[in-house]
Amino acid sequence: MQLYGYWRSSASYRVRIALHIKDIDFDYRAVHLVKDGGEQKSAAYAKLNPAQLVPTLVDGDLVLNQSLAIIEYLDSLAGPLLVPQDPKQAAIVRMLAHDMASDLQPITNLRVLQYVTGTLDAGDAGRQAWIAHWVARAFAAFEVRLKQYSGRYCVGDNVTLADICLVPQVYNAKRFDVDFTPYPTLMQVYENLQALEAFQKAAPERQADAV
Ligand SMILES: N[C@@H](CCC(=O)N[C@@H](CS)C(=O)NCC(=O)O)C(=O)O
CATH class of the missing domain: 1.20.1050.10 (Glutathione S-transferase Yfyf (Class Pi); Chain A, domain 2)
Structure with missing residues (x-):
């Protein structure tokens, strides 16, 4: 799994917390949000995430943005549950x-x-x-x-x-x-x-x- 994120991004921070809670290995790919006007706006990154925002999670052929959707996906893969069943x-x-x-x-x-x-x-x-x-x-x-x-x-x-x-x-x-x-x-x-x-x-x- 690869996580495209930025250290200070709150949405990236959410996904990092979930990955660590679930003890899932991931490669962290830094996207600098400020340098040169923001790497999130580069053509290469926009191909991955047309919203030009971080985070993006790549798991094989699955490419996801939206941290809450990503976390609910992670929740379906491994415990402990972050959204209770009740x-x-x-x-x-x-x-x-x-x-x-x-x-x-x-x-x-x-x-x-x-x-x-x-x-x-x-x-x-x-x-x-x-x-x-x-x-x-x-x-x-x-x-x-x-x-x-x-x-x-x-x-x-x-x-x-x-x-x-x-x-x-x-x-x-x-x-x-x-x-x-x-x-x-x-x-x-x-x-x-x-x-x-x-x-x-x-x-x-x-x-x-x-x-
Ligand atoms: N709803 C999105 C929000 C993503 C978002 O706003 N990301 C911010 C960092 S926390 C970003 O990439 N900002 C870059 C910009 O505003 O150009 C999610 O939860 O993933």
């Missing part, structure tokens, strides 16, 4: 995963931030205000959900897809000096996850392309 628990896990991966991450993605700072001329202060605003809204709602559903992790005491989606968004928010004091439950779950080997191995700074 339908209600599974729906809760997917709901929390989408709160992070579908509602928060896309509006703080690189190309959106580049549009905000560049095309809309909002500059660095505008970018900071944009991130602070959207992260605060998403984390405040997530904190309420976690008070209801969390145990050691987002949903009870087993690691799930929700945890995999949470950690990279906290990592990103830390880069932008977000104030975490209003989210004690979220931060406790985050700390609990940081103690796990799979999450440590997947950390951005531990990747070969980290600078």
Whole structure:
């Protein structure tokens, strides 16, 4: 299996966590999102992933983008299960995963931030205000959900897809000096996850392309 990703990409980070939880061997192929305007936009990479985003997972003749689809594919190959079998628990896990991966991450993605700072001329202060605003809204709602559903992790005491989606968004928010004091439950779950080997191995700074 080959994973095309970037060390700081939150969606790549999700897939790395899942691969390590499942102990699946993979070759990591770095795609630099910034150098020379972004390698994700090169013709060679666009052939693999027409969306020009990372990650992309290649498993033989199967080529997948969309980290959640990739993780659900990995979940079908090897244990432990990241989406529980119980339908209600599974729906809760997917709901929390989408709160992070579908509602928060896309509006703080690189190309959106580049549009905000560049095309809309909002500059660095505008970018900071944009991130602070959207992260605060998403984390405040997530904190309420976690008070209801969390145990050691987002949903009870087993690691799930929700945890995999949470950690990279906290990592990103830390880069932008977000104030975490209003989210004690979220931060406790985050700390609990940081103690796990799979999450440590997947950390951005531990990747070969980290600078
Ligand atoms: N929904 C996609 C999101 C992919 C995505 O937004 N990737 C970002 C990095 S986290 C990217 O490649 N950004 C490059 C760009 O914006 O040009 C997934 O979950 O895989």
